[in-house]
Amino acid sequence: MAASTHLCGLALNSKRIEFGSKVLDFSAHVSPALVFSRNTNQSCRKRALRVTCEAGRVELLERKDSSETFKLNRSEKKMTCVMKFGGSSVASAERMKQVAKLILSFPDEKPVVVLSAMAKTTNKLLMAGEKAVCCGVTNVDTIEELSCIKELHIRTAHELGVGTAVIAKHLEGLEQLLKGIAMMKELTLRTRDYLVSFGECMSTRLFAAYLNKIGHKARQYDAFEIGIITTDDFTNADILEATYPAVSKRLLGDWSKENAIPVVTGFLGKGWRSCAVTTLGRGGSDLTATTIGKALGLREVQVWKDVDGVLTCDPNIYGGAQPVPHLTFDEAAELAYFGAQVLHPLSMRPAREGNIPVRVKNSYNPTAPGTVITRSRDMSKAVLTSIVLKRNVTMLDITSTRMLGQYGFLAKVFSTFEKLGISVDVVATSEELDDVVEELEKIAVVNLLRHRSIISLIGNVQKSSFILEKGFRVLRTNGINVQMISQGASKVNISLIVNDDEAEHCVKALHSAFFETGRA
Numbered sequence: 001m002a003a004s005t006h007l008c009g010l011a012l013n014s015k016r017i018e019f020g021s022k023v024l025d026f027s028a029h030v031s032p033a034l035v036f037s038r039n040t041n042q043s044c045r046k047r048a049l050r051v052t053c054e055a056g057r058v059e060l061l062e063r064k065d066s067s068e069t070f071k072l073n074r075s076e077k078k079m080t081c082v083m084k085f086g087g088s089s090v091a092s093a094e095r096m097k098q099v100a101k102l103i104l105s106f107p108d109e110k111p112v113v114v115l116s117a118m119a120k121t122t123n124k125l126l127m128a129g130e131k132a133v134c135c136g137v138t139n140v141d142t143i144e145e146l147s148c149i150k151e152l153h154i155r156t157a158h159e160l161g162v163g164t165a166v167i168a169k170h171l172e173g174l175e176q177l178l179k180g181i182a183m184m185k186e187l188t189l190r191t192r193d194y195l196v197s198f199g200e201c202m203s204t205r206l207f208a209a210y211l212n213k214i215g216h217k218a219r220q221y222d223a224f225e226i227g228i229i230t231t232d233d234f235t236n237a238d239i240l241e242a243t244y245p246a247v248s249k250r251l252l253g254d255w256s257k258e259n260a261i262p263v264v265t266g267f268l269g270k271g272w273r274s275c276a277v278t279t280l281g282r283g284g285s286d287l288t289a290t291t292i293g294k295a296l297g298l299r300e301v302q303v304w305k306d307v308d309g310v311l312t313c314d315p316n317i318y319g320g321a322q323p324v325p326h327l328t329f330d331e332a333a334e335l336a337y338f339g340a341q342v343l344h345p346l347s348m349r350p351a352r353e354g355n356i357p358v359r360v361k362n363s364y365n366p367t368a369p370g371t372v373i374t375r376s377r378d379m380s381k382a383v384l385t386s387i388v389l390k391r392n393v394t395m396l397d398i399t400s401t402r403m404l405g406q407y408g409f410l411a412k413v414f415s416t417f418e419k420l421g422i423s424v425d426v427v428a429t430s431e432e433l434d435d436v437v438e439e440l441e442k443i444a445v446v447n448l449l450r451h452r453s454i455i456s457l458i459g460n461v462q463k464s465s466f467i468l469e470k471g472f473r474v475l476r477t478n479g480i481n482v483q484m485i486s487q488g489a490s491k492v493n494i495s496l497i498v499n500d501d502e503a504e505h506c507v508k509a510l511h512s513a514f515f516e517t518g519r520a
């Protein structure tokens with residue numbers, strides 16, 4: 001660029017700067033230099049520079065005639081991806097060391113690291129809370145789960161060689177909190193969220209301390225301090241829009257001052273009214289990861305688990321499950337919503353909105369390709385992608401008594417569910433259903449059918465006739481009676497309802513037909 005060029009710069013967002021008709025897109029290429037004329041509007045210039053600083057390091061190269069030339073060294077310094085590690089990946093000091101090694105084995109990546117609590121810690125915290133309710137204040141220190149949590153975290157600190165000071169306040173605070181619960185003899189949803197937050201607060205402190213100890217600058221962040229703002233639905237809070245600019249401002253601001261690897265607590269947020277710690281529902285760290293990915297406009301989000309990616313079915317049901325190489329956001333969202341534990345049900349939403357690919361990888365087997373989840377994929381050969389089982393659902397069989405017309409009848413049925421806050425998973429036209437039944441019996445004959453399972457066939461619903469024909473042949477051969485079928489509006493899901501006690505057998509038979517006898 002000529003040093004004398006007169007350009008007027010206008011910063012649009014953290015990725016683009018517009019100069020008249022010229023747009024520099026920092027996500028697409030590394031601009032070798034930026035030129036600002038002396039008489040460029042000062043505030044535009046400052047904003048442009050601030051934005052470039054956020055995107056990477058900017059150096060003043062020269063000051064000539066009427067202009068200044070800056071070098072943008074973005075390719076070296078910009079944060080590139082989110083790497084989220086679940087509880088199984090950070091279960092011990094040994095695992096944390098492996099994870100650190102894994103992160104550092106990608107020298108070109110500048111990740112934001114998101115961590116869950118060390119394996120089983122969340123469950124143990126909840127169990128300790130339940131026990132505290134009825135054990136009496138003086139007995140809190142005998143709660144077995146509290147001892148296990150203390151022992152695990154102290155041992156991990158020693159084995160990582162980071163000292164226990166980084167978690168001492170939290171261990172102390174945890175015991176105090178349990179005494180408070182014992183005193184009050186109650187465990188509210190709000191307190192539950194505060195209680196489980198100790199898990200992620202401690203795992204991230206230990207891990208960041210370890211990275212620093214081995215010479216890689218890292219900085220620990222509590223999600224509720226950096227702008228992950230949520231609804232006040234304790235134990236199942238939803239991310240609010242204000243999160244994205246807040247998180248971006250905080251993380252990019254800190255990064256521009258010092259390139260320390262951010263290590264962020266997954267699963268946690270801050271309720272916008274209460275300002276208290278909230279949680280995003282079990283498995284919520286996946287959602288934290290995609291939220292940060294979207295907020296920072298990163299290249300990809302990696303979720304590192306203990307399986308070789310999203311599999312063709314739950315490996316606990318059938319050991320022969322195989323990794324699925326490619327999924328769309330819609331398929332992954334549907335699969336997660338219908339019960340595949342591998343991803344949080346809402347985690348695909350920010351990824352889809354920000355169009356950020358999500359890669360599901362195995363921290364125990366990092367060379368396995370894993371699953372990549374993107375907006376679209378070649379569906380021409382795709383039939384079934386995965387089979388998901390959701391157990392213990394209740395089916396409501398509702399028959400109109402014809403007191404109302406068809407529209408009025410359906411409207412009344414759905415308004416009843418809405419009023420009672422019950423979600424309906426599958427509709428061909430279930431929690432505490434007694435109130436629903438009482439209400440609906442005014443206009444319908446209602447049958448409650450408990451102990452049912454939903455089997456979701458995730459894949460290319462364009463080929464539904466083929467899927468159903470093949471699926472039903474398998475089920476008929478196995479003597480299984482399907483009680484309801486529903487095709488989801490998402491066009492990637494056909495759901496079948498069967499008896500709970502037949503469901504596992506069904507999944508195995510369907511898996512064998514679709515994935516093993518000639519690839520589907």
Ligand SMILES: Nc1ncnc2c1ncn2[C@@H]1O[C@H](COP(=O)(O)OP(=O)(O)O)[C@@H](O)[C@H]1O
Pocket residue numbers: 085086087088089116283304305306307309310311312313314315316340341342343386
């Ligand atoms: N379709 C599926 N694909 C892969 N894993 C599945 C599937 N369904 C259930 N799972 C279970 O999900 C687990 C991984 O999810 P999760 O425990 O939440 O991981 P992490 O805690 O590491 O984030 C696997 O160990 C597996 O048992």
Ligand SMILES: N[C@@H](CC(=O)OP(=O)(O)O)C(=O)O
Pocket residue numbers: 085086087088116117122123199266267281282283284285286
């Ligand atoms: N620790 C929380 C949040 C979480 O996401 O965990 P994981 O990534 O291990 O599923 C839980 O157990 O629910």
